[in-house]
Amino acid sequence: MSLFPGDVSPRDVLDVLLVAFLIYQGYLLVVGTRAVNVLRGILVFAAVWVAAQLLGLTTLSYLLGRAGTVGLFALVVLFQPELRAALERVGRPRGRDLGASGAALQDLARAMERLAERKTGALIAIERRTPLGEYAATGVALDAVVSVPFLEALFARNAPLHDGGVILQGSRVVAAGCLFPLQSSDGTYRRYGTRHRAAIGLSELTDAVVLVVSEERGSMRIALAGRLGPDLNGSELREQLRALVYDRADLSGEITPPPPAPAAEVGPGTQRERGGA
Numbered sequence: 654m655s656l657f658p659g660d661v662s663p664r665d666v667l668d669v670l671l672v673a674f675l676i677y678q679g680y681l682l683v684v685g686t687r688a689v690n691v692l693r694g695i696l697v698f699a700a701v702w703v704a705a706q707l708l709g710l711t712t713l714s715y716l717l718g719r720a721g722t723v724g725l726f727a728l729v730v731l732f733q734p735e736l737r738a739a740l741e742r743v744g745r746p747r748g749r750d751l752g753a754s755g756a757a758l759q760d761l762a763r764a765m766e767r768l769a770e771r772k773t774g775a776l777i778a779i780e781r782r783t784p785l786g787e788y789a790a791t792g793v794a795l796d797a798v799v800s801v802p803f804l805e806a807l808f809a810r811n812a813p814l815h816d817g818g819v820i821l822q823g824s825r826v827v828a829a830g831c832l833f834p835l836q837s838s839d840g841t842y843r844r845y846g847t848r849h850r851a852a853i854g855l856s857e858l859t860d861a862v863v864l865v866v867s868e869e870r871g872s873m874r875i876a877l878a879g880r881l882g883p884d885l886n887g888s889e890l891r892e893q894l895r896a897l898v899y900d901r902a903d904l905s906g907e908i909t910p911p912p913p914a915p916a917a918e919v920g921p922g923t924q925r926e927r928g929g930a
């Protein structure tokens with residue numbers, strides 16, 4: 654007896670499986686981004702359209718059908734950055750050697766702690782598979798080994814490059830004073846300032862691990878995959894860095910974003926201090 658009854662051929666099964674795989678991958682690409690809300694809106698729109706067709710509401714289904722065609726083009730324009738990031742993620746090489754070392758991790762974490770202790774604001778993006786060249790180009794190119802004094806000097810108030818973000822590639826600082834894309838001020842992160850929104854924005858469009866020290870609160874946080882994690886102490890920061898950047902085994906797997914900070918923690922009025930180990 655054939656495994657595939659009737660008209661269903663192995664090719665049809667393969668076809669359906671591939672389409673299901675593509676839909677699932679598409680879902681993984683948009684989950685956690687602002688595109689998810691739009692996706693929900695599209696589903697509601699499609700459901701109303703199908704209902705209108707089933708009920709024979711010709712004018713409504715005609716209008717919705719027309720709006721759908723125009724909407725597709727509008728979506729491409731609206732989500733151009735997300736689409737580009739998604740395609741970049743698809744074509745990203747696997748298991749790139751970051752050339753990072755345990756020493757760099759310790760220096761980076763120590764610099765973060767010192768900056769947090771002194772309430773010196775800082776923004777540091779660590780490149781992973783998505784090249785950050787276009788963001789590095791907005792600042793000043795550097796080529797220096799990651800070290801505590803160097804990072805402290807970069808972010809020191811009145812230092813020429815303290816404004817903007819620093820970009821690291823492995824153990825090297827490759828740019829400073831860079832402009833990162835701001836997260837749109839919708840939803841959960843509306844109450845954050847621009848430094849935090851720049852961290853979230855960059856992590857939304859790339860797979861970079863973005864570290865932020867708050868000048869106001871002296872806290873250390875990580876933004877990853879469009880989400881801002883909770884305040885970290887020194888050992889938590891080291892642990893996260895080890896897992897996300899310096900443990901290369903992790904690079905073959907998927908990114909697990911840190912849980913978003915509870916709403917109570919995010920307001921400017923809530924001063925929960927945990928910076929420094």
Ligand SMILES: Nc1ncnc2c1ncn2[C@@H]1O[C@H](COP(=O)(O)OP(=O)(O)OP(=O)(O)O)[C@@H](O)[C@H]1O
Nearest residue numbers: 774816817818832833846847848849851867868869
């Ligand atoms: N798009 C950006 N890219 C990189 N850095 C930025 C960007 N926007 C703002 N910054 C940095 O953030 C600083 C302003 O931070 P602001 O006080 O608005 O943010 P915040 O999230 O409240 O941070 P903090 O808690 O440190 O005050 C700027 O001086 C600049 O260094």
